[in-house]
Amino acid sequence: MSAVSASAPPRQWRDGELAILLLLPIALINAIGFILPVLNLARYSFNRSRIGGGIETVFTWENWAGLLSDRFYLELVFNSVWISLAITLTTLIASYPIALYLHRASGAWRTFLTVLVISPLLTSAVVRTYGWIAILIDDGPVVSAIKAVGLPAPSLMFNIKGVFIGLTEILMPYMILALMAGFGRLDPRVEEAARTLGATPARTFTKVILPLTLPGIALGCLLCFVLAVSSFITPKLMGGGRVFLLATEIYDQAIVTLNWPLASTLSMLVLIVFGAALWAYSVVLRRLD
Amino acid sequence: MEIHKTSWPMRILVFVLFIYLLAPVILVFPLSFSGDQVLRFPPTFWSTRWYSALFANNQMLKAFWTSLSLAAIVTVLSIVIAVPAAWVMTRLRFAGRDLLFNLFTAPLLLPTIVLGLAILIVFASFGLLATMQGLVFAHLVVTLPYALRVLAVSLSTQDKACEEAARTLGAKPLTVFFRITVPMLVPGIVAAAALCFLVSFDEVVITLFLTGPRISTLPVELYNYVYNQADPLVAAASALLILLTLGVIMIVERAMGLGKAFVK
Amino acid sequence: MSSAPEEHLRLQEIGVSFGNVNVIPSLDLSVRKGEMVAFLGPSGCGKTTTLRVIAGLNKPSQGRIIVGGRDITHLPIHDRDMGMVFQSYALFPHMNVSRNVAFGLQMRKVSGRDAEARAAQALEMVQLGHLSHRKPKELSGGQQQRVALARALVIEPSILLLDEPLSNLDAKLRDEMRVQIRALQQQSGITAVFVTHDQVEALSMCDRVVVMRGGNVEQFGTPTEVYERPATAFVANFVGRTNRLKGRITSEGVLTAAGQQLRSATTLAPGAVDVLVRPHRIRLQETADAANEVQGTVSSITFIGDLVQYGVRVDDEEVVVEEATRRDRRPLAVSDKVTLGWSAEDTLVYPAGEK
Numbered sequence: 001m002s003a004v005s006a007s008a009p010p011r012q013w014r015d016g017e018l019a020i021l022l023l024l025p026i027a028l029i030n031a032i033g034f035i036l037p038v039l040n041l042a043r044y045s046f047n048r049s050r051i052g053g054g055i056e057t058v059f060t061w062e063n064w065a066g067l068l069s070d071r072f073y074l075e076l077v078f079n080s081v082w083i084s085l086a087i088t089l090t091t092l093i094a095s096y097p098i099a100l101y102l103h104r105a106s107g108a109w110r111t112f113l114t115v116l117v118i119s120p121l122l123t124s125a126v127v128r129t130y131g132w133i134a135i136l137i138d139d140g141p142v143v144s145a146i147k148a149v150g151l152p153a154p155s156l157m158f159n160i161k162g163v164f165i166g167l168t169e170i171l172m173p174y175m176i177l178a179l180m181a182g183f184g185r186l187d188p189r190v191e192e193a194a195r196t197l198g199a200t201p202a203r204t205f206t207k208v209i210l211p212l213t214l215p216g217i218a219l220g221c222l223l224c225f226v227l228a229v230s231s232f233i234t235p236k237l238m239g240g241g242r243v244f245l246l247a248t249e250i251y252d253q254a255i256v257t258l259n260w261p262l263a264s265t266l267s268m269l270v271l272i273v274f275g276a277a278l279w280a281y282s283v284v285l286r287r288l289d
Numbered sequence: 290m291e292i293h294k295t296s297w298p299m300r301i302l303v304f305v306l307f308i309y310l311l312a313p314v315i316l317v318f319p320l321s322f323s324g325d326q327v328l329r330f331p332p333t334f335w336s337t338r339w340y341s342a343l344f345a346n347n348q349m350l351k352a353f354w355t356s357l358s359l360a361a362i363v364t365v366l367s368i369v370i371a372v373p374a375a376w377v378m379t380r381l382r383f384a385g386r387d388l389l390f391n392l393f394t395a396p397l398l399l400p401t402i403v404l405g406l407a408i409l410i411v412f413a414s415f416g417l418l419a420t421m422q423g424l425v426f427a428h429l430v431v432t433l434p435y436a437l438r439v440l441a442v443s444l445s446t447q448d449k450a451c452e453e454a455a456r457t458l459g460a461k462p463l464t465v466f467f468r469i470t471v472p473m474l475v476p477g478i479v480a481a482a483a484l485c486f487l488v489s490f491d492e493v494v495i496t497l498f499l500t501g502p503r504i505s506t507l508p509v510e511l512y513n514y515v516y517n518q519a520d521p522l523v524a525a526a527s528a529l530l531i532l533l534t535l536g537v538i539m540i541v542e543r544a545m546g547l548g549k550a551f552v553k
Numbered sequence: 554m555s556s557a558p559e560e561h562l563r564l565q566e567i568g569v570s571f572g573n574v575n576v577i578p579s580l581d582l583s584v585r586k587g588e589m590v591a592f593l594g595p596s597g598c599g600k601t602t603t604l605r606v607i608a609g610l611n612k613p614s615q616g617r618i619i620v621g622g623r624d625i626t627h628l629p630i631h632d633r634d635m636g637m638v639f640q641s642y643a644l645f646p647h648m649n650v651s652r653n654v655a656f657g658l659q660m661r662k663v664s665g666r667d668a669e670a671r672a673a674q675a676l677e678m679v680q681l682g683h684l685s686h687r688k689p690k691e692l693s694g695g696q697q698q699r700v701a702l703a704r705a706l707v708i709e710p711s712i713l714l715l716d717e718p719l720s721n722l723d724a725k726l727r728d729e730m731r732v733q734i735r736a737l738q739q740q741s742g743i744t745a746v747f748v749t750h751d752q753v754e755a756l757s758m759c760d761r762v763v764v765m766r767g768g769n770v771e772q773f774g775t776p777t778e779v780y781e782r783p784a785t786a787f788v789a790n791f792v793g794r795t796n797r798l799k800g801r802i803t804s805e806g807v808l809t810a811a812g813q814q815l816r817s818a819t820t821l822a823p824g825a826v827d828v829l830v831r832p833h834r835i836r837l838q839e840t841a842d843a844a845n846e847v848q849g850t851v852s853s854i855t856f857i858g859d860l861v862q863y864g865v866r867v868d869d870e871e872v873v874v875e876e877a878t879r880r881d882r883r884p885l886a887v888s889d890k891v892t893l894g895w896s897a898e899d900t901l902v903y904p905a906g907e908k
Contacts, residue, residue, distance in 0.1 A: 120313075
């Protein structure tokens with residue numbers, strides 16, 4: 001064999017070095033725009049607010065103790081959770097038929113309807129809330145229609161009813177998409193099998209369809225609950241200053257009262273509610289398996 | 290299949306629910322041509338006066354241009370930053386990769402009201418409040434996770450053999466990236482860009498914390514407007530916004546199909 | 554190895570590990586200039602990994618790769634000058650056929666007009682000149698395969714690497730492509746390595762075959778050698794079909810199986826052995842010149858057109874015999890007594906228990 005010319009391994013980028021270089025921008029934005037602010041927020045919940053907007057950097061449980069002993073805030077948390085749960089339930093009820101129908105549809109019709117479901121998601125929450133104000137306002141089409149039938153005119157705006165109606169609609173696309181993702185398990189042949197075995201449509205639904213779609217329901221409910229608790233635009237615009245929820249209170253404390261420590265503590269409370277929701281979700285999922 | 294014929298009551302129910310779902314979006318179109326001074330539906334007479342009023346409203350116009358340039362800058366930066374990051378996440382093997390991916394997409398999980406407050410407090414000490422740089426930075430925090438996700442999915446479904454083929458044919462790594470990987474990624478880039486644009490253009494909660502009299506975006510101006518008075522001016526703006534959104538959606542649909550872009 | 558033709562590719566103690574898994578312990582191989590060598594083996598045997606190591610797509614943990622006397626072990630992929638055809642073809646979807654083929658030339662800084670002309674020529678060579686402006690997705694599988702081949706050959710690489718190139722084609726097209734690939738390889742006189750799990754492809758197309766298992770070379774030889782004189786029981790089983798009888802060699806060196814003494818061309822140490830005989834090498838009834846003669850009872854008959862397959866019960870063991878369909882003899886029936894005969898050369902003996 002002829003003499004083999006040897007070559008030393010040349011200096012090359014190692015994967016780790018390349019990764020660090022290319023991930024640097026996103027890592028910086030993540031660190032400065034996400035990690036640092038959130039940690040700082042947690043720290044702020046232990047600071048003291050001075051009258052007039054000043055902030056004293058101390059370590060005190062005052063904000064937490066204050067929150068937990070103030071009837072107003074306890075009710076605020078309780079109301080937020082309760083209303084969010086109720087909205088989640090109505091969203092589920094309003095979304096389930098659409099999701100089931102979409103799951104069974106096929107071809108271009110299905111694509112078209114899916115685009116219809118997604119399109120509100122891409123429309124600003126301000127725009128959609130404004131649309132609801134136009135619909136539910138005192139002289140609006142809904143109230144006029146109810147009056148025309150001879151019923152007493154309800155007041156749907158600037159109270160919790162309007163927030164309820166609007167938020168349900170705003171959350172529906174999320175719920176529908178989550179349900180459809182979960183419906184992947186629903187094989188039409190299972191339903192047929194149930195029907196051929198003599199089950200009535202109602203029994204097929206409660207005994208076959210519902211159990212199989214529970215994971216999708218759980219996911220959709222988690223998503224909508226979380227979004228409802230942190231929703232801000234709709235309660236603010238449709239509540240007319242009379243609906244107090246966690247998110248609106250955080251904004252008011254931060255921007256109007258300039259009590260950042262209290263706003264931070266309320267934010268931490270929202271995150272705790274989130275944690276609880278996630279925990280409940282994981283428990284439900286484990287039960288389902 | 291006989292059993293699968295959806296019954297009429299079910300069809301009517303689905304139809305009614307679709308009306309409910311789409312009502313507020315559809316309603317703004319007729320409302321925007323209202324001739325009335327106040328919000329009333331159906332309008333007593335039709336006109337284009339609110340469109341005229343909108344285009345005469347300097348504050349709205351200024352906010353619109355701010356939003357447009359903000360969304361454009363944020364979109365370009367998101368793509369430029371997220372493409373290499375997505376490439377690293379899908380092509381390199383290193384310890385802690387999944388952890389990093391979860392960390393980079395985590396801002397999506399945080400409620401915007403909490404994130405907005407958190408950023409407000411930090412930006413206040415950096416002097417970034419009510420500045421374009423501050424808005425760009427804050428929007429990047431929310432758009433990058435979307436871009437990273439969409440691009441990572443696109444990249445991981447790409448046939449890696451194409452990159453290998455280019456290497457064996459004599460292309461250096463950087464050449465492969467720009468002549469093979471990126472061109473093949475175009476549909477994913479279009480989808481990610483559209484998503485980033487819409488998210489940035491529509492973002493209102495975080496932006497509310499960071500804007501002021503000096504600089505404001507269209508959604509924030511609309512929010513303030515609706516908060517103070519509700520007349521058909523906002524309907525005219527909303528109608529135009531919806532048309533803009535539709536335009537962006539059509540671009541995505543052309544590039545890769547809407548379903549693929551949003552079902553992760 | 555023989556000394557006459559010049560050695561072109563040499564793998565020296567190549568080892569490959571993925572994480573903690575040692576896929577290839579240590580592999581030595583030498584390929585001559587202008588020959589086509591098949592890497593044949595079941596999936597997971599390391600054949601594709603070895604091919605990728607040659608291309609530079611996988612890094613060996615040890616050993617050296619030498620091409621034309623030059624050590625290329627640490628050469629980056631793009632400097633190796635290999636033409637590779639991938640299983641998925643890996644055509645660039647955003648370029649038309651002609652640009653796909655010209656890509657490698659561009660990377661070699663061939664001027665635009667030259668590159669175009671050579672790409673056109675390469676496409677003519679695979680009879681696709683008329684489709685040069687199509688996008689890959691507008692081509693059939695067979696056409697895509699030929700574009701991939703043209704793209705790999707146009708750069709006149711030092712070695713052509715083919716990774717299961719025919720496995721995505723239907724049977725008829727595969728036969729055509731086999732002939733075409735072999736013809737192109739011989740015309741250009743290029744050294745080629747062909748990875749496959751299909752023994753027909755390996756035996757019919759290649760000058761020599763490397764049979765691999767578990768990252769090791771079981772046998773390296775011409776198709777005839779591999780088929781007629783399999784080095785191990787695994788090779789005998791993997792290449793072609795075979796009967797396996799339990800046997801033993803006594804301390805006197807006498808081979809017994811199926812209840813009687815047999816003669817074999819191979820000699821082995823005393824102990825338990827496996828005796829392998831190919832079904833079509835066994836003759837029925839006409840055993841005048843056979844070195845080995847065994848009695849049995851027909852237990853099953855399967856008619857496969859030009860072949861008849863008999864199952865014959867011989868002393869507790871089932872032996873499969875294949876015979877061309879014939880008219881000159883009364884067809885056998887189930888439970889007929891038959892005599893089986895085969896030569897000593899066709900009696901392959903291996904230590905027992907080898908898989």
